[in-house]
Amino acid sequence: GQSLExxxxxxxVEGAIVQINCTYQTSGFYGLSWxxxxxxxxxxxxxxxxxxGLEETGRFSSFLSRSDSYGYLLLQELQMKDxxxxxxxxxxxxxxxxxxxxxxxxxxxxxxx
Amino acid sequence: DVKVTQSSRYLVKRTGxxxxxxxVQDMDHENMxxxxxxxxxxxxxxxxxxxVKMKEKGDxxxxxxxxxxxxxRFSLILESASTNQTSMYLCASSLNLRVGTGNTGELFFGExxxxxxx
Numbered sequence: 001g002q003s004l005e006x007x008x009x010x011x012x013v014e015g016a017i018v019q020i021n022c023t024y025q026t027s028g029f030y031g032l033s034w035x036x037x038x039x040x041x042x043x044x045x046x047x048x049x050x051x052x053g054l055e056e057t058g059r060f061s062s063f064l065s066r067s068d069s070y071g072y073l074l075l076q077e078l079q080m081k082d083x084x085x086x087x088x089x090x091x092x093x094x095x096x097x098x099x100x101x102x103x104x105x106x107x108x109x110x111x112x113x
Numbered sequence: 114d115v116k117v118t119q120s121s122r123y124l125v126k127r128t129g130x131x132x133x134x135x136x137v138q139d140m141d142h143e144n145m146x147x148x149x150x151x152x153x154x155x156x157x158x159x160x161x162x163x164x165v166k167m168k169e170k171g172d173x174x175x176x177x178x179x180x181x182x183x184x185x186r187f188s189l190i191l192e193s194a195s196t197n198q199t200s201m202y203l204c205a206s207s208l209n210l211r212v213g214t215g216n217t218g219e220l221f222f223g224e225x226x227x228x229x230x231x
Contacts, residue, residue: 008153030218042117042203042224043156048217087155091218100171101146101207101220105155 004104022088119223136204145187
């Protein structure tokens with residue numbers, strides 16, 4: 001099965017850089033995804049790492065290291081609108097986990113002026 | 114614009130009632146999912162379906178059933194609602210993940226249905 005761990009909350013000021021770590025225990029997966037969810041809203045897709053390394057999308061970057069069972073989401077030049085919950089997720093590839101997208105418990109990012 | 118629509122944003126039901134949560138997607142996606150979201154627990158998978166009339170249990174299927182009679186529609190059924198099923202329910206859809214195609218398996222979520230069971 002899979003187990004993903006991420007910090008429950010991170011607070012930072014506008015303009016700062018925040019790194020949200022996601023460590024996992026899984027017997028195999030297709031890739032690591034990140035989703036953003038604002039209060040009262042639906043989760044929306046941010047990024048996907050199918051291979052080890054860094055993926056950059058504007059102010060957001062995501063990293064995966066399968067050998068370290070570790071990934072992170074990097075938020076740069078923080079803006080007030082980045083205040084939201086961020087979830088890491090993996091899709092299983094074993095017989096009992098195929099097709100399932102498993103989510104971590106989420107990290108609440110609070111951006112202060 | 115891609116869309117996943119859940120039939121009700123807010124529902125209040127009584128213990129023992131049968132509850133139907135409906136979800137429709139207009140993207141011709143093969144996969145559909147039902148999650149529940151509770152504070153501190155993230156999103157937990159209840160059931161998912163990768164084709165019409167096909168269903169697979171997620172991590173917390175007890176007390177729930179699903180129906181997928183048409184590709185675009187995936188229903189979640191609570192046969193006899195209980196207070197511990199008070200939660201936010203999220204429906205999602207995605208294309209089938211085909212390794213090597215660059216498909217990220219991105220999930221498209223509906224706005225959610227907040228169910229309160231009294």
